[in-house]
Amino acid sequence: MIFAIEEINNNTDLLPGIKLGYQIYDSCALVPVAVHVAFQFLNSFDPVFSTGNNCSQSGMVMAVVGDSGSTPSISISRLISPFNIPQVSHFATCACLSDKQQYPNFFRTIPSDQFQAESLAKLVKHFGWTWIGAVRSDSDYGNNGMASFLQAAQKEGICVEYSVSFYRTDPQSRIQKVADVIRRSKALVVVAFASFGDMKILLEELSRAATVDEKVCDGNEDIQNLQSQYTDTSQLRITNMVYKAVYAIAHAIHNAVCHGKNVTTQCDKLTKLEPKQVLTELKKVNFSQNGYDVSFNANGDPVAIYELVNWQKHESGITEIVTVGLYDASLPVGKEFRINRNINWMEDSTKVPVSVCTDSCPPGTRKVLQKGKPICCYDCILCPEGEINNITDSADCLPCHKEFWPNSKRDTCIPKPIEFLSFQDILGIILATFSVLGALLAIITAGVFFYHRTSPIVRANNSELSFLLLISLTLCFLCSLTFIGAPSEWSCMLRHTAFGITFVLCISCVLGKTIVVLMAFKATLPGSNVIKWFGPPQQRMTVMCFTFIQILICTIWLVVSPPFAIKNLTTYKEKIILECALGSPVGFWVVLGYIGILAAFCFVLAVLARKLPDNFNEAKLITFSMLIFCAVWITFIPAYVSSPGKFTVVVEIFAILASSFGLMLCIFAPKCFIILFKPEKNTKKYLMSKNQS
Incomplete structure (x- = not known):
């Protein structure tokens, strides 16, 4: 302070011709001493300039520089503010001193703890620390500063253990x-709002250093080699x-008593200068000194600029700051910090x-x-099924689109x-393979029958209907292939209609x-001419009529509400089933049902004819084949309804193949066996032997 006053007194631009006087007191960082000093400021002296060169005469105090601590500064400000004496502190940082209702005369050149608290919270956030400890001096500086920091830390999502x-x-x-x-504590970072003296004692305790071992000054030390905060x-x-x-005070006095600029300045x-005039001018000061801008806002605070310092120990063992x-609070949000050097941390x-x-x-x-703990303490739970999260430390998971599913890590769809x-x-x-084999078997059987078409066993079993049946069975085997492959609009319509028509045929x-x-056998009765009414033309007409009805049903189904391809997203959550919707379930x-009615009618007639005499009587074979056919399709219904996904198609194909093989093997296998391996039974004599007996 003395250096600054002497520099001002020797300055021809600032307060030319006027010298500043001063009185320096030591408050010893104690409130009673600070109050005692403040009362001395208030002694009544004439507010005039000394006309001589001797400033030993005490005049009225125009301004106060200090105190270093917030608590003594508060006490001083409360005493001198009624007299409008401005107070400029260089180290009192309590945010409470920014309250102009209580401390209208207070200014400071060090930023408020409010800025310090906010910058500390941002610094902690900058390094990613969310779990910290906090210590403070039990004083106005420590208590108010820590209260401001805790509020700022809460806004930044920082938890204090x-x-x-x-x-x-x-x-x-x-x-x-x-x-x-x-x-x-689990926290590895401690934020402190403490004075140097308080922090020194705590650090000594943490390092278990005994203060009693410190060397006490005895007056014989060499000041050039003395290492202390004062040297x-x-x-x-x-x-x-x-x-x-x-x-700042000098500029305020200058603005109050001096006029003009530079060479023309006159003071x-x-x-008769009053402290109130200095107080008024102090609010307006705005100047630069040695590269530092000095000004005060409405609360008497300067622009918050902090240096970020780091204790670094050199190889020589010396630790320096x-x-x-x-940190510059005047910069845009998010750009306040500028770190331009590596920081040395523990060890x-x-x-x-x-x-x-x-x-x-x-x-x-x-x-x-975690229940009962701060928001920084939590458990990491895997995202629920069907949801993902690709952000670290997110509180929510987002559901995937219905056609997407999370990967194994559940971080992307x-x-x-x-x-x-x-x-x-x-x-x-x-x-x-079975479908193709079945079709080949039907074709081979047709070839065998065609080759032996003049043999008694082929002629006795209505060769025309047998060939038509083998053709229809070939189509039944092949229609199962339409159920395999990706469903499309045409394949969905083809598979169901082809299945219905070929099976009715x-x-x-x-x-x-x-x-x-x-x-x-009715025709063999005396006077019966029934066979005339059911000859080959009538047989062909019967097959055509039954088949035409099914064609008509399928046509109505395709016109009204045909089957179509859909993406089934409900059966399985993790995959899409591409299948054919029935369109109209009634049509299906x-x-x-029409196939079932014909099969039941055929089964009843076959049962009635099963005991008729004839070695080549097909009724027994038809009865057994219809029994298999009906059993397959009766069990098909519950299996079809309950089978998920592509297994619905598998059940339908299995039913088609099983019933087709049942008809094929039951009706034609015995005949082929006789034709190929028992030719002695393929004679008219054997055919008539049972009737003769």
Whole structure:
């Protein structure tokens, strides 16, 4: 302060011809002493300039620089503010002093704790620390500063594990208790709002250094080699605050008593200057000194600019304070911090320490708060089925689109696999193989029958209907292939109509053969001419009529509400089933029901004809084949309804193949066996032997 005043007194531009006087008091950081000093300021002296060069005469105090602490500054301000004496502190940072209702005369060149608290919270957030401890001096500075910090930390989503206070005059047990709280804590970062003296005592306790072992000054030390905070001139931050405070007051007085600029500046030494005038002008000051801008806002606070310093230990063992960055509150949000050097952390590590209650929840999980604990303590729960999260530490998971499904990590949605019975599936290959084999078997059987078409066994069993039945069975086997492959609009319509029509054609042929057997034996009765009314033309007409009815049903179904391809998203959550919707379920069940009626009618007639004599009587074979046919399709209904996804198609193909093979083997296998392996039975004599007996 003395240096600044002497520099001003020797300055020809600032207060030319006027010299500033001063009185320096030591408050000893104690409120009673500070109050005693304040009362001395208030002694009544004439507010005039001394006309001589001797400033030893005390005049009225125009302004006060100080105090260093917030609590003494509060006491001083309350005493001198009624007299409008301005007070400029260089180190009192309590945010409460920004309240102009209570402290209208208070200014400071150091930023308010409110800015410090906000910048500290942003600094903690910048390094990713969410779980910290807090210690403070049990004073106005510590309590108010920490209260502001806790509010700012809460806004930044930072949790405080503990917040403890102490004072340097507290018993050793109290200091030790605070140190034990820090040692037991899970937090690796501690934010402190404490004075130098308080923090020194706490650090000594934490390092278990005994203060009694410190060397006490005895007056014989060499000041050039003495290492202390008072002899260290490398860190002049606080000194610079005093320097700016003195210059601010000088500029205020200059603006009150001087007029003109530079060379033409004239100051009225005879003016009666009041402290209130200095107070008014102090609110307006705005100047630069040695590269530092000095001004005050409406609350008497300067622009908040902080240096970010780091204790760094060199190889020589010396620890020095190194500036590693800057915080400027005047910069845009998010750009306040500028860190331009590496920071040394614990044990000279350059890696930022991690201080969190719970490790970050990775993508694919969500945060679930732990009951009774702060928001920074949570469990990481895997996203629910069908939902994902690709953000770290997210509290929510988002559902995938209906045609997408989460991957195994549940951090991204991938297209659901599309499933249908394809020719590449093992099931598809097996069913297609049996379908082709069945068709080949029917064709070979037709070839055998055609080759032996003049033999008694072929002629006795209505060769025309037999060939038509073999053709229809070939189509039945082949129509099952339409159920394999990706469903499309045309394949869906084809598979159901082809199935319905070919099976009706097949059953119609079997029905015709059954009726022929019955009519043939009726015709052997005396006076009966029934066979004339059911000859080959009538047989063909019967098959055509039954088949035409099914064609008509299928046509109406296709016109009104045909089957169509759909993506089934409900049966399985994790995949899409590509299948054919029935369009009109009524149409499907009418087609199936019509086949069932014909099969039941054929079965009844076959049962009636099963005991008629004849070695080549087909009624027994038809009865057994219809029994298999009906059993297959009766069990098909519940299996079809309950089978999920592509297995619905598998059940339908299986029913088609099983019933087709049943008809094929039951009706034609015995005849082929006789034709190929028992030719002695393929004679008219054997045919008539049972009747003769």
